Amino acid sequence: MTGNGNRQIVTIADPAALATAAAERVMNRIAANSGRVAICLTGGSSPKQLYQLLATDAYRSRIPWERVHWFIGDERFVPAGDPLNNMAMARATFLDRCAPAANIHPIPTATADPADPDRSAALYEQELRSFYGTDTLGQARPLFDLVLMGVGPDGHTASLFPGYPAVEETARWVVGVPKANVEPFVPRVTLTLPTLASCREMLFEIAGPGKRTILKRALAGENLPANRARSIGETIWLVDRAALPEDFRGQ
Numbered sequence: 103m104t105g106n107g108n109r110q111i112v113t114i115a116d117p118a119a120l121a122t123a124a125a126e127r128v129m130n131r132i133a134a135n136s137g138r139v140a141i142c143l144t145g146g147s148s149p150k151q152l153y154q155l156l157a158t159d160a161y162r163s164r165i166p167w168e169r170v171h172w173f174i175g176d177e178r179f180v181p182a183g184d185p186l187n188n189m190a191m192a193r194a195t196f197l198d199r200c201a202p203a204a205n206i207h208p209i210p211t212a213t214a215d216p217a218d219p220d221r222s223a224a225l226y227e228q229e230l231r232s233f234y235g236t237d238t239l240g241q242a243r244p245l246f247d248l249v250l251m252g253v254g255p256d257g258h259t260a261s262l263f264p265g266y267p268a269v270e271e272t273a274r275w276v277v278g279v280p281k282a283n284v285e286p287f288v289p290r291v292t293l294t295l296p297t298l299a300s301c302r303e304m305l306f307e308i309a310g311p312g313k314r315t316i317l318k319r320a321l322a323g324e325n326l327p328a329n330r331a332r333s334i335g336e337t338i339w340l341v342d343r344a345a346l347p348e349d350f351r352g353q
């Protein structure tokens with residue numbers, strides 16, 4: 103394990119071991135909070151194995167489902183049942199079989215106007231504020247226990263794309279993104295950096311040779327949204343060997 107500011111890079115053998123390590127971190131975060139737990143999920147393909155694991159008896163039986171709430175860090179304007187819908191993927195993989203419906207908090211894109219992603223963002227911001235209980239995120243009381251994240255090929259995370267104004271947003275908790283920088287090129291809604299930062303732990307999953315180029319840029323300290331996403335608590339990047347650039351092997 104190597105440290106970088108308040109970020110730790112943890113190298114793991116392969117995607118299966120990475121999913122297990124992530125699942126154990128989910129369990130630890132749940133165990134650390136005896137009250138209402140809030141977990142912010144991510145989309146993309148990286149968390150799928152983790153979500154599958156959480157649905158297995160070994161994990162499912164250990165999760166106090168009644169007191170865990172599930173949010174999503176960003177959403178795409180595709181129909182609610184479309185597999186490209188981030189929350190739909192999480193629902194189909196584990197939430198619908200395990201979590202009470204009232205504890206699943208999707209970003210409302212299905213009935214919203216795709217030409218107005220800010221409207222959908224405002225609704226989700228309202229939901230987050232009311233869950234949190236006040237309008238100002240305090241350092242001593244993070245919004246989320248755990249925020250899961252991934253890194254895209256351009257260095258985006260959630261739907262915070264390089265050079266987009268959403269990355270600089272500090273007042274709003276959630277914003278609309280009229281057009282994505284990568285596929286699917288649909289409008290998005292994303293939590294902003296300060297909102298994502300309001301957590302006890304931010305956990306990235308980064309696996310496969312396809313991530314090597316962007317990981318090299320990120321680890322070199324480039325100004326990328328993924329590098330700017332930091333928790334007020336712990337920030338951990340779980341990286342599998344195939345994703346690790348040559349120069350960083352052996353660290």
Ligand code: 6PG
Nearest residue numbers: 145146147148252253254259260
């Ligand atoms: C999204 C995601 C996005 C994702 C990265 C990594 O809605 O697109 O939330 O930020 O985490 O693009 O995606 P993969 O896991 O598919 O590589």
